[in-house]
Amino acid sequence: MARLAIAPVRDLMKDSGAKMVAKAAVLKLVEYLEGECEALTRKAVGFAKHAGRKKVMLTDINLAIKG
Amino acid sequence: MARLAIAPVRDLMKDSGAKMVAKAAVLKLVEYLEGECEALTRKAVGFAKHAGRKKVMLTDINLAIKG
Numbered sequence: 001m002a003r004l005a006i007a008p009v010r011d012l013m014k015d016s017g018a019k020m021v022a023k024a025a026v027l028k029l030v031e032y033l034e035g036e037c038e039a040l041t042r043k044a045v046g047f048a049k050h051a052g053r054k055k056v057m058l059t060d061i062n063l064a065i066k067g
Numbered sequence: 068m069a070r071l072a073i074a075p076v077r078d079l080m081k082d083s084g085a086k087m088v089a090k091a092a093v094l095k096l097v098e099y100l101e102g103e104c105e106a107l108t109r110k111a112v113g114f115a116k117h118a119g120r121k122k123v124m125l126t127d128i129n130l131a132i133k134g
Contacts, residue, residue, distance in 0.1 A: 008069055008070065012105060
């Protein structure tokens, strides 16, 4: 399974006001974001199939994010 | 502002069943995940402050993810 990199997430956290962050906190957030990415993609794939496409388009992702 | 890389998100999408993905769909998902990362971190920073800490710990992230 592909993984998000840790360093960019830590950098984003620092830019979002977290001056000091425990490594376990970064790892947990990475894991959460990966799960969100997977769940939203699976929804989007379903929407693409529903529309008779194999390719996932922006509209599929937008629908998945909406809920 | 730090950014997540596009390639790992695209790879995660492919591992989640999206065999073909429009670039705009990947970019939107990256943008969404960045927003989630920022929002959860801001919540976690608030929880850390509430606990009298400057360092964001795993418990702060767990609370933020819970809601």
